[in-house]
Amino acid sequence: MRTSYSALETLRQCPQKYKFQEIDKIKTPKSKEAVFGTLIHASLKFLFSRDPLYPSLDEVIANFRDSWRASEIANMTEEERSLYLAQGENILKRFYAKNQPWNFNVVDMESRFELSVTDPTTGTTHNIAGIMDRIDKPTDDTFEIIDYKTSRTMKSQEHLDSDLQLSLYHLGLLRRWPHIQASNIALSLYYVKHNEKITTARKSEDAKRVEEHVLATIRDIEARTTQNDFPPQPSALCDWCGYKAMCPAWKFMFMEHGTRTMEQKNIMGILTEYFDIKKETQKHAKRLAELQMDIKAYMDQEGLTRVFGDAGVISKTIQERYVYDYEKIRAVLETHNRLDIWNALLQPDDKKLKTIISSLPSPLKEQVLEARSIAKKFEVLTATIKKTFEEHAS
Numbered sequence: 001m002r003t004s005y006s007a008l009e010t011l012r013q014c015p016q017k018y019k020f021q022e023i024d025k026i027k028t029p030k031s032k033e034a035v036f037g038t039l040i041h042a043s044l045k046f047l048f049s050r051d052p053l054y055p056s057l058d059e060v061i062a063n064f065r066d067s068w069r070a071s072e073i074a075n076m077t078e079e080e081r082s083l084y085l086a087q088g089e090n091i092l093k094r095f096y097a098k099n100q101p102w103n104f105n106v107v108d109m110e111s112r113f114e115l116s117v118t119d120p121t122t123g124t125t126h127n128i129a130g131i132m133d134r135i136d137k138p139t140d141d142t143f144e145i146i147d148y149k150t151s152r153t154m155k156s157q158e159h160l161d162s163d164l165q166l167s168l169y170h171l172g173l174l175r176r177w178p179h180i181q182a183s184n185i186a187l188s189l190y191y192v193k194h195n196e197k198i199t200t201a202r203k204s205e206d207a208k209r210v211e212e213h214v215l216a217t218i219r220d221i222e223a224r225t226t227q228n229d230f231p232p233q234p235s236a237l238c239d240w241c242g243y244k245a246m247c248p249a250w251k252f253m254f255m256e257h258g259t260r261t262m263e264q265k266n267i268m269g270i271l272t273e274y275f276d277i278k279k280e281t282q283k284h285a286k287r288l289a290e291l292q293m294d295i296k297a298y299m300d301q302e303g304l305t306r307v308f309g310d311a312g313v314i315s316k317t318i319q320e321r322y323v324y325d326y327e328k329i330r331a332v333l334e335t336h337n338r339l340d341i342w343n344a345l346l347q348p349d350d351k352k353l354k355t356i357i358s359s360l361p362s363p364l365k366e367q368v369l370e371a372r373s374i375a376k377k378f379e380v381l382t383a384t385i386k387k388t389f390e391e392h393a394s
């Protein structure tokens with residue numbers, strides 16, 4: 001398989017988006033954020049280009065201004081265009097002030113690489129392609145790979161220390177120039193909106209783990225492709241997804257009321273009735289809890305353990321919960337030569353494991369998850385009731 005880091009990342013974000021993009025090859029117009037990001041990247045490349053001198057700040061700004069004005073972006077008002085332009089100029093001004101190009105030894109920009117990884121179980125070789133925004137050589141022995149980010153959210157240091165993209169870049173550079181010491185490569189994400197760079201590093205032994213992770217993801221893609229298993233995974237990222245109008249998780253919202261088929265019109269009635277009943281059920285559940293409290297208070301006050309209504313009886317019973325001394329239990333079972341019971345007790349517990357996994361730090365969590373496989377699949381419907389303004393306020 002030939003793939004890229006961005007394809008693997010797309011699969012992680014949303015399998016359905018991966019299918020639209022990588023398998024069905026459906027093209028969508030670039031979002032304004034994506035166009036903005038591409039043009040900022042291009043201007044940063046221009047900033048470090050010597051021809052024969054480095055460009056001045058004014059030339060860098062003019063470069064961005066020209067390309068932004070020439071860009072074609074659908075559904076963008078003049079006001080939005082001006083705001084993005086001002087933001088881009090501001091980013092470049094602040095970047096230039098902190099990163100005067102003559103102070104850096106830039107080795108390569110928009111540097112393409114391709115990594116091959118062989119699956120030992122099948123002998124198949126897979127290729128992962130990528131582009132490193134910038135490679136610097138700050139000293140005789142050290143290198144730095146820099147990836148520019150135009151997103152607002154900055155990853156945490158912990159996240160960066162296990163970030164797959166940077167791990168792949170690290171491996172890509174090591175394969176290209178094997179004489180470099182793994183620990184002599186700094187890996188940085190530069191968040192241009194904040195003019196902030198965060199840096200991490202990798203050890204040579206990390207390479208094996210990265211290869212295993214990539215192979216596990218490729219095997220997952222192959223299995224999903226065989227079963228056509230690419231479910232949508234709605235998240236905050238959907239607002240930036242060009243496939244939203246055709247995505248099964250959102251398509252319904254895009255269907256015009258006037259053009260809906262008879263079945264679609266019927267479903268509106270079914271949905272209304274469903275939510276009416278669901279709301280009623282919730283209201284009843286709340287009232288039941290209140291009534292139970294009143295009944296219990298009355299029984300406590302009168303010293304009663306049972307009360308009788310026309311339609312039934314309510315009894316008050318005491319329930320006990322215990323904690324067990326497992327050491328003692330084991331000792332007793334051992335005395336009676338019944339450690340088989342103890343072993344049965346220690347059977348793996350999926351429910352407990354799931355709770356523990358959710359609290360594990362990265363990359364331990366991902367490695368544990370790689371040991372998981374689907375035993376059974378079933379569909380469930382979940383309903384979320386929209387809150388009214390009053391309910392939100394209360």
Ligand code: SF4
Pocket residue numbers: 014015016017232233234235237238241242243244247248249250
């Ligand atoms: S809209 Fe959201 S759920 Fe649908 S494909 Fe895009 S990212 Fe996935």
